[in-house]
Amino acid sequence: xxxxxxxxxxxxxxxxxxxxxxxxxxxxxxxxxxxxxxxxxxxxxxxxxxxxxxxxxxxxxxxxxxxxxxxxxxxxxxxxxxxxxxxxxxxxxxxxxxxxxxxxxxxxxxxxxxx
Amino acid sequence: xxxxxxxxxxxxxxxxxxxxxxxxxxxxxxxxxxxxxxxxxxxxxxxxxxxxxxxxxxxxxxxxxxxxxxxxxxxxxxxxxxxxxxxxxxxxxxxxxxxxxxxxxxxxxxxxxxx
Numbered sequence: 001x002x003x004x005x006x007x008x009x010x011x012x013x014x015x016x017x018x019x020x021x022x023x024x025x026x027x028x029x030x031x032x033x034x035x036x037x038x039x040x041x042x043x044x045x046x047x048x049x050x051x052x053x054x055x056x057x058x059x060x061x062x063x064x065x066x067x068x069x070x071x072x073x074x075x076x077x078x079x080x081x082x083x084x085x086x087x088x089x090x091x092x093x094x095x096x097x098x099x100x101x102x103x104x105x106x107x108x109x110x111x112x113x114x115x
Numbered sequence: 116x117x118x119x120x121x122x123x124x125x126x127x128x129x130x131x132x133x134x135x136x137x138x139x140x141x142x143x144x145x146x147x148x149x150x151x152x153x154x155x156x157x158x159x160x161x162x163x164x165x166x167x168x169x170x171x172x173x174x175x176x177x178x179x180x181x182x183x184x185x186x187x188x189x190x191x192x193x194x195x196x197x198x199x200x201x202x203x204x205x206x207x208x209x210x211x212x213x214x215x216x217x218x219x220x221x222x223x224x225x226x227x228x229x230x
Contacts, residue, residue: 033215
């Protein structure tokens with residue numbers, strides 16, 4: 001069963017607007033972590049933001065915030081004030097606490113920021 | 116501090132040829148991972164290692180072998196390359212404290228084309 005689902009293969013957003021990238025996950029482990037990575041056209045994987053399953057508040061890192069809805073098992077990434085440099089692939093990933101498992105990734109969403 | 120490095124950056128193989136991809140990290144990380152990235156598939160785990168001398172299979176291990184003879188190096192081998200192994204290969208590493216928030220640090224990737 002797919003553990004991470006990103007239902008938006010591609011998204012467009014106007015420069016300076018906010019955009020939400022969807023991510024849902026599936027786990028029975030009560031302790032887990034959720035991550036978002038950015039992959040620009042140059043190919044490197046850049047860590048953006050982390051949310052723990054027990055964290056009471058939504059994570060924020062600069063223009064990035066994570067809309068964490070535990071009951072719905074969703075961890076959407078919100079990018080505020082989009083910039084042209086935000087155009088990239090974005091991957092949601094999860095690690096379950098049991099067995100210190102590797103990250104499992106979703107298939108990604110390609111974001112294009114339009115001037 | 117170079118982080119995670121991968122050698123080579125790009126390689127073309129003929130079907131049936133063998134090769135080894137080298138991953139090196141200078142962060143004293145215990146865990147290392149090999150992923151492959153294909154269009155529309157996200158990153159899929161091939162093999163990983165939880166310490167020197169130990170390896171484990173990931174989601175798509177067939178056709179690959181790995182070795183972790185030194186803590187800082189993780190080798191990915193293709194004994195008999197097939198066109199289906201054309202992909203971008205990413206190595207990653209992380210600490211091992213049993214914490215879900217441990218970020219995986221990625222190398223720049225290796226593009227492999229099998230003809």
